[in-house]
Amino acid sequence: MSATQVTDVDIPEAGDTGGLGKALRDYFIRVKGGEVGSLPAVAGLIVLIALFSILQGGTFFTALNFANLINQGTAVIVLAMGLVFVLLLGEIDLSAGFAAGTAAAVLAVGLTKYGLPWPLALIACLLTGLVIGLIIGLLVARLGIPSFVVTLAAFLGLQGVMLLIIGEGGTIGIQNDFLLAIMNRNMPVWTGWLLWLLVILGYAFVTFRAIRARKAAGLSGSSASVWAAKVVSLAILLGVGVYLLNGERQIVRAGKQSCVIMGPPNEPVGCIPILQGVPWAVLVVLLLLVGLTFLLSRTSFGRHVYAVGGNTEAARRAGIKVSSIKITCFMICSTLAAVAGVLLASRDNSVSPTTGGAQTLLFAVGAAVIGGTSLFGGRGRVVDAIVGGLVVAVIANGLPLITSQSGIQYVVTGGVLLVAASVDALSRRRSSASGR
Amino acid sequence: MTNPAPILELRGVNKSFGAVHVLRGVDFNAYPGQVSALVGDNGAGKSTLIKGVAGIHSFDSGEYLFEGSPANVHAPRQANALGIEVVYQDLALCDNLDVVHNMFLGREEKQGVILDEITMERRAKETLAGLSVRTLKSVRQQVSSLSGGQRQTVAIARAVLWNSKLVILDEPTAALGVAQTEQVLKLVRRLADNGLAVILISHNMNDVFEVADNIACLYLGMMAAQVHTKDVTHGQVVELITSGRSGDIGLQPEILANGAVA
Numbered sequence A: 001m002s003a004t005q006v007t008d009v010d011i012p013e014a015g016d017t018g019g020l021g022k023a024l025r026d027y028f029i030r031v032k033g034g035e036v037g038s039l040p041a042v043a044g045l046i047v048l049i050a051l052f053s054i055l056q057g058g059t060f061f062t063a064l065n066f067a068n069l070i071n072q073g074t075a076v077i078v079l080a081m082g083l084v085f086v087l088l089l090g091e092i093d094l095s096a097g098f099a100a101g102t103a104a105a106v107l108a109v110g111l112t113k114y115g116l117p118w119p120l121a122l123i124a125c126l127l128t129g130l131v132i133g134l135i136i137g138l139l140v141a142r143l144g145i146p147s148f149v150v151t152l153a154a155f156l157g158l159q160g161v162m163l164l165i166i167g168e169g170g171t172i173g174i175q176n177d178f179l180l181a182i183m184n185r186n187m188p189v190w191t192g193w194l195l196w197l198l199v200i201l202g203y204a205f206v207t208f209r210a211i212r213a214r215k216a217a218g219l220s221g222s223s224a225s226v227w228a229a230k231v232v233s234l235a236i237l238l239g240v241g242v243y244l245l246n247g248e249r250q251i252v253r254a255g256k257q258s259c260v261i262m263g264p265p266n267e268p269v270g271c272i273p274i275l276q277g278v279p280w281a282v283l284v285v286l287l288l289l290v291g292l293t294f295l296l297s298r299t300s301f302g303r304h305v306y307a308v309g310g311n312t313e314a315a316r317r318a319g320i321k322v323s324s325i326k327i328t329c330f331m332i333c334s335t336l337a338a339v340a341g342v343l344l345a346s347r348d349n350s351v352s353p354t355t356g357g358a359q360t361l362l363f364a365v366g367a368a369v370i371g372g373t374s375l376f377g378g379r380g381r382v383v384d385a386i387v388g389g390l391v392v393a394v395i396a397n398g399l400p401l402i403t404s405q406s407g408i409q410y411v412v413t414g415g416v417l418l419v420a421a422s423v424d425a426l427s428r429r430r431s432s433a434s435g436r
Numbered sequence B: 001m002t003n004p005a006p007i008l009e010l011r012g013v014n015k016s017f018g019a020v021h022v023l024r025g026v027d028f029n030a031y032p033g034q035v036s037a038l039v040g041d042n043g044a045g046k047s048t049l050i051k052g053v054a055g056i057h058s059f060d061s062g063e064y065l066f067e068g069s070p071a072n073v074h075a076p077r078q079a080n081a082l083g084i085e086v087v088y089q090d091l092a093l094c095d096n097l098d099v100v101h102n103m104f105l106g107r108e109e110k111q112g113v114i115l116d117e118i119t120m121e122r123r124a125k126e127t128l129a130g131l132s133v134r135t136l137k138s139v140r141q142q143v144s145s146l147s148g149g150q151r152q153t154v155a156i157a158r159a160v161l162w163n164s165k166l167v168i169l170d171e172p173t174a175a176l177g178v179a180q181t182e183q184v185l186k187l188v189r190r191l192a193d194n195g196l197a198v199i200l201i202s203h204n205m206n207d208v209f210e211v212a213d214n215i216a217c218l219y220l221g222m223m224a225a226q227v228h229t230k231d232v233t234h235g236q237v238v239e240l241i242t243s244g245r246s247g248d249i250g251l252q253p254e255i256l257a258n259g260a261v262a
């Protein structure tokens, strides 16, 4: 580890893992061995986008629609991020949707009825999630009740709690500008690009440093070409996203006239203001992604979550406090549900007894599983929630554009979830068969 | 041949579960640099003896000496602190984690709160190299992709990672084929040659005679004899296992008569 040993990443060493070709071959071998990760979801996403773009002839692949997609998908994605922690344990949380609703109700009542300043109302909302998770976690981990039953009870119970907080049939409006801005406002164009640059540079720097440190320690790491390829692909992928979102788009709501921007004498004619820029909600998702990924993959807590999900008995014998890991995961899940509740309230400008209800939870579970998180525990990443959430949002957004039958949407989403679960089950069989 | 000073010395230990007197005044020694085989019929009390050593339960009475002085072992942690590690029959590995992660599970190296993957990987490699393990393609392989013998190797390597002095192996070859059994036995021998004390529980006489320096035979919870491997034959050991006595070694006839009644 002396200074002389620090070589340029480009110089192949004995331990070098080889270039792009080798990396691709290794990846292919891993996929064949059952470690499919989010590959099916990414492939599915590309197919779906292509399909809808062709079938729909234009409207699907537009800046406006891309922004809609994000608007529809964000809360589900955040909910799914929380569910990843619970699914990693091999558990389930059916109550996350109504945990979101209940926390949102606390937020709304706090703001209106009690006139709390928004930071306090927000803290109360997040604490609500935390406490719900704590109770569920205690019941599952200490009493040993199956999480399916505990969270089914919470699913029903929280629905009631929410009604009690809001009051029968009521809808509480949200007037706070900050909270509304999260889902309704966009960054200035330059901020979007700055964020893009920061993300790419941050990713490049962190991964480069890791490779460098491994080389310095004489361990094999990915080669410079693989590193560069990853950085460039990420830059292109996110660049397309930012470019689309920075394009001009207008909100055309049902009942309002689609507006012509410029009249012949070059004057605006009764126009809604031009919208452009990356929605602020994207920043929320990004921060959660980075923070939670760090927690899962770089800390011993995260390692222990995977261990408990992979082999609970082995984890216990290794001295891991299994029940505190479980309780913590349920708390993380419900707290993220509360964050999703804030996003839902912000999106709808209000909280009603249906907030977080209906298919919200099923979409979120679907998102996590479609993204590649295993229902059997032990396998999954936070980013899966994003990929899977986008798949769910694309279906929810694309299908209405080509068919008016809402029944089809449920059937298709259900079908996609089943396909994802089958891929999960098959890859699990495959990876246990490739050993021995 | 004279034995080195034992690292572990049990004298007259007893253990009962309710009315069942499982271990009756058992004497047992383990020596550094030696493989001590622990044999006995099903239900003879091998696992009970090992669990007592590992602190999973404590003995009711008798002396437990480690490195010559009385040790207080009533919890697995206390055994670990002394340098005692157990590799259980079911291995207890996490399939979804890689070799390094499994070896350090529960005792991860960290820099601040961040896992120190580099140090862990290097130490894992050093340990495997020290055991001359060459069958693993990569320490970053998931355990699910390993063969039975490789899994056993990982479990054993995990046990020796912690400067352990005594490694206990519960039937490490029971589920393995011929080639992999050979591999694991070589590894067991190497542990002892590296200076560790090894206790090997096995039902397979061939394995026992291949690697063990001494053999301890439990019979109905009593220690029939702990003998040098070279002083006995297969047949004698089988006789000790099945009847507690062979020629002039083993339990006295009157004790046997009492034991069978009790």
Ligand SMILES: Nc1ncnc2c1ncn2[C@@H]1O[C@H](COP(=O)(O)OP(=O)(O)O)[C@@H](O)[C@H]1O
Residues within 6 Å of the ligand: B017, B020, B022, B040, B041, B042, B043, B044, B045, B046, B047, B048, B049
């Ligand atoms: N936790 C326990 N409670 C009651 N009896 C036990 C317990 N553990 C072991 N035994 C009894 O002790 C005897 C010895 O068991 P064990 O040590 O597992 O034998 P071995 O490992 O040699 O096959 C058996 O009769 C078994 O039924």
Ligand SMILES: [Mg+2]
Residues within 6 Å of the ligand: B046, B047
């Ligand atoms: Mg046993």
